[in-house]
Amino acid sequence: MARTVGSNGARTAQAIRQAGVKLIYQHGYEAMSLRQLAAEVGLQSGSLYKYFDNKQSLLFDIVRDHMEDLLSKVSEALDGLSDPMDRLRAYVGFHLRYHMTRMAHVFIANMEIRSLEAEHRAEIVAMRRRYEGLLDAILREGAERGLFKVTDSRVSTYAIISMLTGICMWYRPDGRLSQDELVTIYTDLVTGGVALTGLPAAVPDARRRRA
Template sequence: MARTIGSHGPTTMEAIRKAGLRLIFQHGYEAMSLRQLAAEVGIQPGSLYNHISTKQELLSELIQDHINDLLRELEAALRDRHGAVERLRVFVAFHVGYHMTRKREVFIANSELRSLDPRNYEAVVALRGAYERRLADILTDGVAEGVFDVVDVQVATFAILSLLTGLCSWYRPGGRLTKDAIIAAHEKLVLSGVMPRSAEPAPVGGGQSGHTPG
């Protein structure tokens, strides 16, 4: 049995969040019980209620905190970046890099939306919409600048996000391509999809290591 670490304070809450993230990722939200979560952390089941009121609250906070982190870190990455092409490059690099390192959070945010109650679902969808609008704004600005040729910004936004997030289903550290090479490949795919062929810029980054793909 895990060592009891106490039932109060930020340290225990952080342990609950990490254990909850791990258990939901491994077993799914419905299969994880609060008793199992308490045992993983090393506290009595009743002590969980000093930190969370329900399992639903924990799931909602994990997903919302993930998307808030995503938004905050994206804003930092885009700060002082100018021009739609540069900002789109930064968006792609940030999104791919983040999703390489936060696979559990991304998986839960996508696969467990169905498990949220209506109020929490609406809150998460609103946050996701804010992130999607950051990309949509870049594409809209690119069209206005005359550097992007996009038939429908909303369709392009969803298509790009699906492409970039799809990396989570196949990426494994230590594969054939370096992180920079994977980012460069996605950058080329995205830019070639929104820029007139005559205006496509040369790729940035690259490099390979000697293992199997992803």
Template sequence: MARTAGSNGTRTLEAIRKAGLRLIYRQGYEAMSLRQLASEVGIQVGSLYNHISTKQDLLFDLIRVHMEELIARLDRALEGFDSPADRLDAFIRFHVEYHIARKREVFISYSELRSLEPKNYDVIVELRGRYERRLIDILDEGVAHEDFTTADTTVAAFGILAMLTGVCTWFKPGGRLSKDEVIEVYSGMIRDGLVRPGAGFTPDRLLPRPPAGAVPGA
């Protein structure tokens, strides 16, 4: 995507990405024009092409970077947790905290998936599959160890992800429940649906925190 090298070019490209994120989140990809984008950044329209090739490339870059960072940060968040129960705990906490902290990126990655060209769409779907696979593997391991019970781990994973991702549409800092309390509510529902009695969870146990620095906004 980037065409301009050097510190000034890097700063301008980052400004373009941030402005593009704001505009697409606010009014949608189709409605955003390159003229608006250039105005938001404070450069001429023609100067945009020193940094991005097309509007489609900008959208693809925003979603791709989001997905790659999501996967990398999840892998760090899961480090140090060995049992399926603890890894599930860590996954729940990471997913909720990340999605609360990155509401715009998450919204765009779902709502504008339809706007991607086929080759770009395929790349993003593959990245999403890698993230989903992390949770499916946790559930598979839990079933194999007889910690979890579910008829289909893939269906269970998709259900869990849909429930957890919804938090970014309604959670507000300073609301009735804190972030940790919301995580505990979600975790309790997932425990009830998946975890065999005596598998390591207790109703009043708060979720363990991942290693320091593993989760954005923690």
């Protein structure tokens, strides 16, 4: 955890976090040395300890900040939507846009789980479960209302999140397609993948005619 420091100190702590993200993204957590990190922000190695207890607490701090931000922003994105298809579209669009703008954080949060100590890892895994749980609930509700075909909501959740997060592996802001175009392509893939095949809009109509 970041120690209590003044406003200058808070800026330095933030600079250390940013440099940490950059170096871990480039070299991996275990390979990053505190000496490298100190040089990157123009400090002596020893001075780092005013801001972070150790390398592990810096990694934990980076990943936890990222997860807290992700959880609060996804709630905003879903706020006020009740239809499962609307909620699914909102979740997909949010996830993609967020991941296209924070690629290094996402990479670290996903790849360096292995480098977190058990207690830290448990806390991050619990936050990730909450984030995944929102999509799982959307899929289950869609299935209950007869809109989605979902055999196993948990597996579908993992599959969809992997698909969306994979955009971090190749997305470039100056690429061929805009964020909007990419969101449309992925949204079609996801909604088509869970929609009741062959009966997407037809089911409610048929019911109405029979009633």
